[in-house]
Amino acid sequence: MQFDRKDKDDAQLLALYKTLLYPRMVEEKMLILLRQGRIGKWFSGIGQEAIAVGSTLAMQSDEYILPMHRNLGVFTSRNIPLKKLMAQWQGKISGFTKGRDRSFHFGTQEYKIIGMISHLGPQMALADGIALADLIANKQHATLVFTGEGATSEGDFHEAINVASVWNLPVIFLIENNGYGLSTPINEQFNCKHLVDRAIGYGIEGIQLDGNNILEVYDKLSEIAASIRQNPRPVLIECLTFRMRGHEEASGTKYVPQHLFDEWTKKDPVKNFEDYLITQNILNDELIASIKSKFKTDIEQEVEAAFNEQEPIANPTTELDDMYAPYNQKVVAPTSAQTEKRYLDAITDGLREGMQRYDNLVIMGQDIAEYGGAFKITDGFVSQFGKARVRNTPICESAIVGAGLGLSINGYKAVVEMQFADFVTCGFNQIINNLAKTHYRWGEKADVVVRMPTGAGTGAGPFHSQSNEAWFTKTPGLKVVYPAFPYDAKGLLIAAIEDPNPVIYFEHKYLYRSLIGNVPDGYYTVEIGKANVLKQGEQLTIITYGLGVHWALEYLNTHPEISATLVDLVSLQPWDKEAVATAVKATGRVIILHEDTLSNGFGAELAAWIGEHCFTNLDAPVLRCTSLDTAIPMSKVLEDSFLAKHRLAQTVEKILAY
Structure with a gap:
């Protein structure tokens, strides 16, 4: 192994050595503790320290x-x-x-x-969002993100690098190629000669380094970081190294041929650099022993002090509260005159108000810039707010949701548009495992709104018409809203943008141009978690949301002989339990109506809660009126039969017969 000290003085080289040695000695202590049974698991980086240390110092x-x-x-x-x-x-x-x-x-x-x-790839998209925030703020910063050779097979790897390339983001994507993904060797993971060659396909620079050479890693990463601070762009680095221990200690290394251990032992990054410094008269046996002795003492003290730290005390209230970033919404009442607007235009107004109020708000989605989005909701936004904040994205839902979280981490707000709610499956991991869990895990907000054009009624078939709100209402850490009227559509969207927590905002496509209502001009908000009681009656209660509200109104308006209480939930997570309980007690008969399918739809949660908390007020079983447990068909005849509206009259008759 060849070292080139360049212009570094002895003190700098000695500092590098100490920084390299310390994590090695910590790891050696961890392996002892593991054998003693004092810790239960360890992922070892022995043999790879030069990459982490050299790049971090850069x-x-x-x-x-x-x-x-x-x-x-x-x-x-x-x-x-x-x-x-x-x-x-x-x-x-x-x-x-x-x-x-x-x-x-x-x-x-x-x-x-x-x-x-644990899903390995998603953090690369977060790096994109962090770097994007720096780019918009004109900060001359670089962002460094690690991945392993195994994770380069994931779609997140491609999506993140492609976005960074298209947007010229100052990100260093560093691949630690350590030979194995758990037990799978690299020849069974990819078929290209070198992973760094993949940079060519993205039109970016690719550099391969000896990952065990601390000076090579430090010098090259310093050079690249300095360069992309001045000339923002992504760079792909492949660091060649080897995993000297198991994937984690319990998995062992029996699958690795002995000759690889023999070969890479000779390339040990700590030992080689130590030997080099001895030749440079910077280190000697006495100094090495002194450094190691001090590190050993410090490590022992720190480790034992940590063992004596307090264990968590289980408090369900604290655990529930910590799912969300602390936030007490202060509802902003409308003060301006009202204008008659379509549901779609109300959403546009809400977005515009948010962009004007928060100069750190970025909206991202497919075709949302000059084209104005598939439904023209963001038409004209580029000319008003600029392309830095109104960003067309490649077709890569996972990377864009992840970039939204990265923006939030680095001081921005994000609104991400799914072109259709159905397409959210491609970004599901980022929403469920990153947005939803981030605050609970380490106290960081996830200030991201995901817009979800949803629902049937337009003959769009199985991939553009699903009602998938129940995928998210059962996920702690998310808020879910679903406005049925233009007034709520605007006020809820502004409220969602204000809220530092992740909000899934459902907007029904069928209502975009078919529904008109009075909408206040200017800035106002609607309370998240508050239902609207649209009708008061005595015979039965209908609890619904979204398009179901209009089905219920249409039915009740054509049947004036029926006295019904109609509750529009508006918010599904959190939802208004007080309003629901009051409505149930008023009539004793309850129909839960929603466009989603029957099994495990959100209505199942409502029915269970009512059965548990309002049982003594019921005069009949809680009935659910939902769509069929099938995929959504395209044909109008089949779609009409599929939808819950087709069974509403029958359900009302059934419950009134009790």
């Missing part, structure tokens, strides 16, 4: 790094106290996640480190 302290679970050197090089790290690994209350997540699955704004989730 970054400025206020620049974000997004590491993986074998990158202890990132955390120690950023000078996070070992006691704090150890408390995290042990699930102590003083750890970064308060015992809620494991190992390096956490972030910290103090040290500008954003840890991974």
Whole structure:
């Protein structure tokens, strides 16, 4: 291994050595603790320290790094106290996640480190969003994100690099090619000669480095980071290294041929750099022993101090509260005159008001810029707010939701448009495992609104008409709203933008141009979690939302002989339990009406809650009037038969017969 010190003085080289050695010694201590049964799991980065340490030292302290679970050197090089790290690994209350997540699955704004989730690839899109925030704010910053050679097979890898390339984002994508994804060797993971060659397909620079050479990693990453701060663009780095331990210690290494261990042992990054510094008369045996002795003492003290830290105390109220960033909505009442507007135009107004109020709000989606979106909701926004904040995206829902979270982490707000709610499946992981869980895991807000054009009635078939709100109402950490009228559509969207928590905003496509209502001009909000009682009656209660509200109104208006209470939930998570309980008690008969299918639709949760909390007020079973348990057909005849509206009259007759 050849080292080139360039212009570094002895003190700098010695500091590099200490920073490289420290995580190695911490790891060696962890392996001892594992054998003693004092810790239960460990993901070892022994043999790969030069990558984490060299790249981290190349970054400025206020620049974000997004590491993986074998990158202890990132955390120690950023000078996070070992006691704090150890408390995290042990699930102590003083750890970064308060015992809620494991190992390096956490972030910290103090040290500008954003840890991974177990799904490996999604953090690359977060790096895009972080870098985008810097780019818009004209900060000359770089962002560094790690991935392994195995995760390069995931779609998230492609999506994130493609977005960074198209948008010229200052991101360093660093692949640690350590030979194996758990037990799968690289020849069974990809068929290109070098992973760095993939840069060609994205039109970006690709550089391959000896990942075990601390000076090569540090110098090259310093050079690249300095360059992209001045000339923003992504760069792909492949660092060649080897995993000397198992994927985690329990998995072992029996699947690895011995000759690979023999070969890579000779390339040990710590030992080789140590030998080099001896030849440079910077190190000698006595100094090495002194450094190691001090590190050993410090590590022992920090580790034992962490073991003595307090365990979490289970408090269900605290746990529930921490799913969401603290926020008390202050409803802004309308003060301006009202104008008759279509449902679609109310959404446009809400977006415009949000963009005017928050100069750190970015909206992203397919075709939303000059074209104005598939439904023209953002028509004219580019000329008013500029392309930096109104961004056409490639077709990559996962990367864009992830970029929204990255924007939030770096001080921005984001609205992400799904062209159709059905397409959200391609971004499901980011919503369910990143947006929803981030605050609970490490206390960071996820200030992202996901707009969801939803629903049937237009003959669009199985892939453009689904009602999928129940996928999200059962996910803690998300808020879900579903306006039925133009007034609510505007006020709820502004409220969702205000809220620092992730909000899934459903908007019904059928209502876009078919529904008109009075909408106040200017800025106002609607309370998230508050239902509207549209009619008061005595015979039965209909609880519904979205297009179901209009089905119910149409039916009741044509049947004036029926005295019904009609509740429009407006918000599905949280939902208005008080309004529902009051309506149930008023009539004793309840129909839950929704466009979604029967089995496990949101109505099932409502019915269960009413049965549990309002049983003594019921004069009949709670009935659900829903769409069929099938995919949504295209034909109007079949679609009409599918929809819950087709069974509403029959359901009303049934409940009144009790």
